Amino acid sequence: MKLRRISRLQAFALAFVVGGILPGFRATAVVAQQCGASGIALQVLGSGGPELQDKRAMSSYLIWVNGQARVLVDVGGGSALRFGQSGAQMSQLQVILFSHLHVDHSGDFPALIKSSWFEDRKDALPIYGPPGNDYFPATTEFVTGFFGDHGVYRYLSELLVSGEEGSYKMQPYDVLAEATPVAVFRNGDIATSAVRVIHGGVPALAWRVATGGKTIVFSGDTNGDGEGLPRLAANADLFVAHNAVPEGATGIERRLHMPPSVIGQIAAEAHVKKLVLSHRMLRTLGKEEQTLGEIKKRYTGPVEFADDLDCFAVN
Numbered sequence: 001m002k003l004r005r006i007s008r009l010q011a012f013a014l015a016f017v018v019g020g021i022l023p024g025f026r027a028t029a030v031v032a033q034q035c036g037a038s039g040i041a042l043q044v045l046g047s048g049g050p051e052l053q054d055k056r057a058m059s060s061y062l063i064w065v066n067g068q069a070r071v072l073v074d075v076g077g078g079s080a081l082r083f084g085q086s087g088a089q090m091s092q093l094q095v096i097l098f099s100h101l102h103v104d105h106s107g108d109f110p111a112l113i114k115s116s117w118f119e120d121r122k123d124a125l126p127i128y129g130p131p132g133n134d135y136f137p138a139t140t141e142f143v144t145g146f147f148g149d150h151g152v153y154r155y156l157s158e159l160l161v162s163g164e165e166g167s168y169k170m171q172p173y174d175v176l177a178e179a180t181p182v183a184v185f186r187n188g189d190i191a192t193s194a195v196r197v198i199h200g201g202v203p204a205l206a207w208r209v210a211t212g213g214k215t216i217v218f219s220g221d222t223n224g225d226g227e228g229l230p231r232l233a234a235n236a237d238l239f240v241a242h243n244a245v246p247e248g249a250t251g252i253e254r255r256l257h258m259p260p261s262v263i264g265q266i267a268a269e270a271h272v273k274k275l276v277l278s279h280r281m282l283r284t285l286g287k288e289e290q291t292l293g294e295i296k297k298r299y300t301g302p303v304e305f306a307d308d309l310d311c312f313a314v315n
């Protein structure tokens with residue numbers, strides 16, 4: 001079930017009504033509970049790409065487990081605000097997963113971490129992402145570049161540097177993966193695995209998150225080449241794929257991203273139960289009918305286009 005915008009507005013209205021009856025009851029608490037209040041849900045924090053004119057936050061996804069925001073995948077520009085609007089708390093997160101370190105997937109990371117400083121987080125915060133190359137830092141280097149002893153935000157180094165007195169510590173890791181899924185992070189009922197995907201020359205990962213018997217797979221940015229993504233997505237309850245280019249894209253656009261026909265082919269091959277299209281850009285917005293047509297030729301399951309803050313219950 002997808003919660004439509006109208007139900008969010010109704011929830012806000014309800015929050016005000018309840019707030020009026022019970023002084024001190026915070027509206028954000030009601031909003032937090034409506035996505036994933038019980039069971040598993042995916043909330044799209046950012047459904048756009050790097051262009052600000054798409055009027056969407058950049059890539060970011062939250063997995064809710066029984067009313068707690070547990071897993072965050074990517075933190076693109078604008079998504080920190082959406083994180084706050086979702087009602088999530090940094091102290092609830094068990095892990096942050098990066099698909100890759102382009103700005104539209106990582107730009108709000110320091111804002112998110114700074115926000116956590118005002119919360120009562122005690123547990124270490126593991127952060128996983130790709131290794132580096134000549135053009136991109138490794139995930140460990142990315143985090144250290146902000147919060148290490150010599151980082152640009154070294155005034156917050158207590159949250160990273162061992163021996164300093166922070167309320168909690170970030171724990172960054174670089175994930176070496178190929179086309180065979182590798183188990184990465186496990187904590188209680190949450191298990192994640194990753195494969196390497198092809199996104200031009202950018203070190204990039206696709207992620208699979210399993211919890212409560214449900215699985216959600218994130219393609220990240222990729223041109224769809226290779227066997228890793230269909231393997232990782234096999235039988236997923238929800239497959240989030242990036243609709244960054246239209247059918248017929250060529251050149252650099254096509255070398256970086258998969259067109260709808262490839263998304264449909266992978267969704268079909270992997271037998272995913274539902275497909276959500278995100279990372280929508282000016283070049284794909286307005287072409288939904290054509291996009292859907294190409295996908296439906298190959299994949300017959302349900303398909304939804306994501307908007308910011310959309311909530312998809314995973315049943």
Ligand SMILES: [Zn+2]
Pocket residue numbers: 049050059102104105221279
């Ligand atoms: Zn991107």
